[in-house]
Amino acid sequence: MNLASSLSSSSSSSSAHPLAPYGWDAGWESEFTSYAEQGCVPGRVVRVDRGQCDVVTAGGVLRADTAFVTPHDPLRVVCTGDWVAVEPDGNPRYVRAYLPRRTAFVRSTSSKRSEGQILAANVDHAIVAVSLAAELELARIERFLALAWESGAQPVVVLTKADLVTDPVTLAYLVQDVETAAPGVPVLSVSAEQGEGLDVLGAVVAGGTAVLLGQSGAGKSTLANALLGDDVMDVQAIRDVDGKGRHTTTTRNLLVMPGGGVLIDTPGLRGVGLWDAGHGVGQVFAEIEALAQRCRFHDCAHESEPGCAVLAAIDDGELPGRRLESYRKLLRENQRIVAKTDARLRAEIRKEWKRRGAMGKAMMEAKRGRAR
Numbered sequence: 179m180n181l182a183s184s185l186s187s188s189s190s191s192s193s194a195h196p197l198a199p200y201g202w203d204a205g206w207e208s209e210f211t212s213y214a215e216q217g218c219v220p221g222r223v224v225r226v227d228r229g230q231c232d233v234v235t236a237g238g239v240l241r242a243d244t245a246f247v248t249p250h251d252p253l254r255v256v257c258t259g260d261w262v263a264v265e266p267d268g269n270p271r272y273v274r275a276y277l278p279r280r281t282a283f284v285r286s287t288s289s290k291r292s293e294g295q296i297l298a299a300n301v302d303h304a305i306v307a308v309s310l311a312a313e314l315e316l317a318r319i320e321r322f323l324a325l326a327w328e329s330g331a332q333p334v335v336v337l338t339k340a341d342l343v344t345d346p347v348t349l350a351y352l353v354q355d356v357e358t359a360a361p362g363v364p365v366l367s368v369s370a371e372q373g374e375g376l377d378v379l380g381a382v383v384a385g386g387t388a389v390l391l392g393q394s395g396a397g398k399s400t401l402a403n404a405l406l407g408d409d410v411m412d413v414q415a416i417r418d419v420d421g422k423g424r425h426t427t428t429t430r431n432l433l434v435m436p437g438g439g440v441l442i443d444t445p446g447l448r449g450v451g452l453w454d455a456g457h458g459v460g461q462v463f464a465e466i467e468a469l470a471q472r473c474r475f476h477d478c479a480h481e482s483e484p485g486c487a488v489l490a491a492i493d494d495g496e497l498p499g500r501r502l503e504s505y506r507k508l509l510r511e512n513q514r515i516v517a518k519t520d521a522r523l524r525a526e527i528r529k530e531w532k533r534r535g536a537m538g539k540a541m542m543e544a545k546r547g548r549a550r
C-alpha cells in the first residue's frame with residue numbers, strides 16, 4: 179500500500195478525530211481495525227496504577243483493568259503512552275490489547291539484574307532532564323542517552339534551572355561539555371523559573387510525543403507545568419542537605435500540551451541500568467566508533483596497539499580520555515546484561531519495534547511534507 183496516499187485519504191478524518199491531539203493517526207487506525215470489528219474502543223494510556231490504567235478515549239477518560247494483557251512479563255505490560263483496545267463496557271472494563279509499539283524506553287531495574295522495565299511507549303523525543311543546580315555528571319548523561327537512542331526516539335538533553343547559573347560564559351561552557359558527551363543530540367538550557375528556553379522546548383514537544391526522564395528533583399514536573407501554563411503536576415523543593423529529590427511524582431502521566439504534542443512526565447530515576455542497548459551505546463560514542471574505523475587493526479582494543487586512531491585522538495587532545503573510559507564501562511555493562519537475558523525474546527521485541535518505528539517515522543515525514 180502506498181503510505182502517502184493512505185495517509186492523505188484518511189488525513190481529513192484523522193485530523194478531526196478527537197484523539198488526534200493525543201497522536202492518533204492513520205497508522206494507529208489501521209492497526210486498530212480488527213479491534214474495532216470486535217466492538218472495542220481505541221484509547222491512549224495516560225496513567226498506569228497497579229493493574230489499573232486511565233485511558234483517554236473519544237468519549238473521555240476511562241478506568242480499565244489490565245489483567246488481560248500479559249501482566250507477568252515486565253516488557254509486555256501496558257505502559258503510559260500505549261495505544262490500547264478497551265472493551266466498550268463491563269465492570270471491571272478490560273484492556274483487550276495494546277497496539278504494537280513504535281518505540282519504547284526500557285531500562286534494567288538495576289545494573290546488577292537483567293530485568294527490563296518499560297518506562298514509556300510510542301515516544302518521538304526522549305528528553306533527558308539534568309539539573310544545573312548540581313555538578314554535571316557526564317557519565318550519567320551518557321547512560322541515559324544510550325537508552326534514549328535505543329528506544330528508537332530522538333534524544334534531547336535539557337539542562338534545567340539555568341537561572342541558577344548567573345554567568346553566561348559558564349553556562350555556555352556547561353552546555354558545550356554536555357554536547358561533547360552527546361553527539362547528534364540537541365542540548366538546550368532552560369529555566370522554568372524565568373521562562374528561558376521554553377519556546378524551543380515547546381517546539382520539540384509539539385513534534386509528537388515526548389517523555390521527560392531524569393533524576394528526582396531535576397525539575398521535570400516544573401517544566402511540564404511551565405509548558406502547560408498550569409500547575410497540573412505536583413512540585414516539591416528538594417531536600418537541602420543532600421540535593422536528592424523527594425520523588426514527588428509517583429506515576430507516569432501523559433499530558434496534552436496547549437502548543438501541540440503530548441508530554442509524559444515520569445517519576446525521578448535514581449539510576450538507569452542498560453538493557454540491551456548496544457546500538458544506543460554506539461550512537462552515544464559515535465565519534466569513537468568513527469575513529470576506530472581508522473585503527474590499524476580492525477579488532478583494536480584501543481589499549482596500546484600501534485596505529486590506534488582512538489589513542490592518537492586522545493593524545494592530540496581531540497578526544498577526552500574520559501569518553502573512552504565511559505564507553506568501555508557501558509559496553510561491558512551492556513554485554514553482562516545481554517548475556518543474562520533471553521536473546522530470542524530480545525530479538526523478537528526489537529524487531530517489532532524497529533519495524534513499527536520505521537513506519538511511524540515515514541508517516542511523520544509524510545505528514546510534515548504535506549504541511550509544508
Ligand SMILES: Nc1nc2c(ncn2[C@@H]2O[C@H](COP(=O)(O)OP(=O)(O)OP(=O)(O)O)[C@@H](O)[C@H]2O)c(=O)[nH]1
Binds near residue numbers: 394396399
Ligand atoms: N531555580 C529554579 N528551580 C527550579 C526550576 N525548575 C524546578 N525548580 C525547583 O526544583 C525542585 C524540584 O522540582 P520538580 O519539578 O518537583 O522535580 P522533578 O524532576 O519533577 O522531581 P520528581 O517528581 O521527584 O522526579 C522544586 O523545588 C522546583 O521549584 C528552575 O527553573 N529554576
Ligand SMILES: [Mg+2]
Binds near residue numbers: 399412445
Ligand atoms: Mg516530578
Ligand SMILES: [Zn+2]
Binds near residue numbers: 479480485488
Ligand atoms: Zn584503536
